[in-house]
Amino acid sequence: MSETNKQVPAVIRLSGRIDSNNAPEVEKDAMGLLTGSGASEVIIDAGDLEYISSAGLRVILRIRQMVKDVRITGVRPEVYEVLDMTGFTEMMSVEKAYRMVSVEGCEEIGRGANGTVYRIDQDNVVKVYNNPDALAEIQHEREVARLALILGLPTAISYDVVRVGAGYGSVFELLNATSFSKILANEPEKMDWVVREYVKLLKLIHGTLVPEGKLPDIKETVENWVDFLKDHLPEASWNKLKSLVDAVPHDDHMIHGDYHTKNVVLQGDEVLIIDMDTLAVGHPIFEFASIYNSFQGYSEYDHSIIRDFQGFDYETATEFWYKVLAEYLGTQSKTKMHELEDKSRIVGYARMIRRSIRRHGLETEKGRAEIELWRSRLIELLERVDTLLFDPNELEIEALSSNLPEVQAFVEEKLEAAGFPMKEQMQIGVAVEEIFINVASYAYAPETGKAKLRVEISDSPTEVTVTFSDSGVPYDPLAKEDPDVTLSADEREIGGLGIFMTKKLMDDMSYEYKDGKNILTLKKKA
Amino acid sequence: MKVDKTIENGKAVFRLEGRLDSTTSPELEKEIMDVIGDLNELVLDLKDLEYTSSAGMRVLLSAQRIMNSQGSMKVINVRSEIMDIFEITGFNQILTIE
Numbered sequence: 001m002s003e004t005n006k007q008v009p010a011v012i013r014l015s016g017r018i019d020s021n022n023a024p025e026v027e028k029d030a031m032g033l034l035t036g037s038g039a040s041e042v043i044i045d046a047g048d049l050e051y052i053s054s055a056g057l058r059v060i061l062r063i064r065q066m067v068k069d070v071r072i073t074g075v076r077p078e079v080y081e082v083l084d085m086t087g088f089t090e091m092m093s094v095e096k097a098y099r100m101v102s103v104e105g106c107e108e109i110g111r112g113a114n115g116t117v118y119r120i121d122q123d124n125v126v127k128v129y130n131n132p133d134a135l136a137e138i139q140h141e142r143e144v145a146r147l148a149l150i151l152g153l154p155t156a157i158s159y160d161v162v163r164v165g166a167g168y169g170s171v172f173e174l175l176n177a178t179s180f181s182k183i184l185a186n187e188p189e190k191m192d193w194v195v196r197e198y199v200k201l202l203k204l205i206h207g208t209l210v211p212e213g214k215l216p217d218i219k220e221t222v223e224n225w226v227d228f229l230k231d232h233l234p235e236a237s238w239n240k241l242k243s244l245v246d247a248v249p250h251d252d253h254m255i256h257g258d259y260h261t262k263n264v265v266l267q268g269d270e271v272l273i274i275d276m277d278t279l280a281v282g283h284p285i286f287e288f289a290s291i292y293n294s295f296q297g298y299s300e301y302d303h304s305i306i307r308d309f310q311g312f313d314y315e316t317a318t319e320f321w322y323k324v325l326a327e328y329l330g331t332q333s334k335t336k337m338h339e340l341e342d343k344s345r346i347v348g349y350a351r352m353i354r355r356s357i358r359r360h361g362l363e364t365e366k367g368r369a370e371i372e373l374w375r376s377r378l379i380e381l382l383e384r385v386d387t388l389l390f391d392p393n394e395l396e397i398e399a400l401s402s403n404l405p406e407v408q409a410f411v412e413e414k415l416e417a418a419g420f421p422m423k424e425q426m427q428i429g430v431a432v433e434e435i436f437i438n439v440a441s442y443a444y445a446p447e448t449g450k451a452k453l454r455v456e457i458s459d460s461p462t463e464v465t466v467t468f469s470d471s472g473v474p475y476d477p478l479a480k481e482d483p484d485v486t487l488s489a490d491e492r493e494i495g496g497l498g499i500f501m502t503k504k505l506m507d508d509m510s511y512e513y514k515d516g517k518n519i520l521t522l523k524k525k526a
Numbered sequence: 527m528k529v530d531k532t533i534e535n536g537k538a539v540f541r542l543e544g545r546l547d548s549t550t551s552p553e554l555e556k557e558i559m560d561v562i563g564d565l566n567e568l569v570l571d572l573k574d575l576e577y578t579s580s581a582g583m584r585v586l587l588s589a590q591r592i593m594n595s596q597g598s599m600k601v602i603n604v605r606s607e608i609m610d611i612f613e614i615t616g617f618n619q620i621l622t623i624e
Binding site: 401402404405408422423426427429430433434437485486487488489490492494495497498500501504505 | 580
């Protein structure tokens with residue numbers, strides 16, 4: 001062993017084996033070096049240390065009694081294990097020796113915002129960080145991945161940090177994993193399966209409550225994007241954008257932040273999320289903005305971009321995007337899907353415009369054309385969208401009788417998913433038709449307007465509540481007298497049957513006029 | 527909504543399949559009204575009718591009224607869900623159901 005003294009910090013180099021045979025000698029040398037040196041910090045360079053016994057560990061404790069600040073660097077795995085088991089890693093900073101890994105000739109399997117993932121052998125992948133000094137980033141990503149795992153999300157956690165060239169990488173065990181992008185590119189017939197699994201995992205993420213302060217709030221990031229755009233949008237548009245984002249409430253549920261199909265992989269039968277550095281908390285609309293950009297936005301001007309990134313074409317990406325919307329919202333309703341799409345686009349465009357401008361997009365012809373396309377679409381959307389919030393159980397639609405099939409399908413899909421029996425489904429369908437047609441025929445006549453319906457299903461007992469609202473003329477359908485159902489065919493009136501049937505078919509029906517709206521509520525048990 | 531009809535010697539059989547709602551009822555009404563003038567017997571086979579709203583009931587009522595004055599009408603193979611609706615609205619008294 002040898003020791004060298006620099007003024008501050010002092011460096012003690014340990015090598016070979018340290019056990020009860022040579023520990024007293026090592027201690028004597030170390031004390032000699034430190035006594036009177038005035039060092040405020042000691043770095044123990046353990047690069048050549050092969051073995052340390054408890055006698056050796058006591059030497060390190062003695063050193064720490066003399067100088068509070070002790071760091072052990074370059075620790076080999078065998079030694080690290082001892083330091084970890086004995087609690088030394090908690091007492092002082094212990095830095096592992098980094099294994100060197102080369103990714104030359106390795107297959108690239110994924111690319112995220114801050115790094116690229118390569119397969120280094122059959123069982124392992126390494127994520128190489130773009131930033132050459134990425135130790136803090138790696139630390140962050142490991143922490144959030146660990147948090148996600150604890151909170152119940154299926155993800156891979158890196159087990160080692162390595163050096164790759166001049167930078168750093170983290171190593172994960174990932175056996176035979178295939179990204180969802182690859183499946184979409186090579187096995188398009190599996191699209192529906194991919195959509196289901198992708199959305200199932202997305203809903204799991206969005207349903208995960210995160211303890212306060214553990215993850216950043218995406219809304220703060222989005223507010224930065226909005227601030228940046230102040231000089232790039234007409235004043236009225238910018239004000240609207242700002243008020244829309246401000247109105248999104250704080251949400252402690254998790255969002256992934258970069259949830260595209262390269263970051264979701266199939267390993268055996270298990271679907272995993274692999275890129276966790278963008279995890280945050282916030283409203284799902286911010287997630288959808290990022291998903292929109294991945295599958296549509298970034299390639300909206302130049303459709304060929306998506307192939308380079310995802311390996312499949314723009315048509316596949318478009319089909320995938322709409323199927324994801326339908327699956328997430330639990331409906332095929334085009335109105336509903338376009339509502340969420342429009343809201344996603346607002347935040348998505350804001351992000352892309354800022355990103356492109358910061359990357360000197362305004363300095364090239366293509367960049368300017370792209371920014372102008374996004375900008376004009378953003379301005380158009382801001383004129384007609386009044387909230388970024390969305391509710392999968394609510395449908396706002398033009399009150400036209402031609403929209404009846406879409407309205408009925410929307411309700412039916414929700415009832416079907418909740419397992420309502422056919423007969424009750426049909427009865428609720430009749431009630432929904434009678435009310436919707438009533439609104440379509442009379443609420444706004446001779447003009448037109450919107451109707452909103454909300455389908456809420458509660459458990460035990462399974463009961464659906466359908467609430468209709470419209471801003472048309474006040475009208476209480478319950479006030480109408482019931483028809484006499486004992487009259488003969490010739491005596492009976494042709495009209496007036498619909499509301500009567502609704503009353504009879506539903507368990508409960510109520511009406512109120514509130515804040516300028518007709519609100520009609522139907523209830524029915526399964 | 528699918529309508530399959532056979533007409534022979536003043537007797538028409540309409541087989542209805544699917545949904546009889548505000549959107550589809552006008553089609554059925556037109557099909558019936560186009561031929562009803564020459565009928566003395568009208569049979570509506572509802573074996574495959576899954577759904578009817580008041581719009582469909584109105585078509586049945588109009589047809590019944592016309593047939594009352596010129597012959598007979600009957601409704602056959604009614605499913606239980608549809609029968610419930612006929613009972614609620616008193617249509618089981620108005621229609622001849624077999």
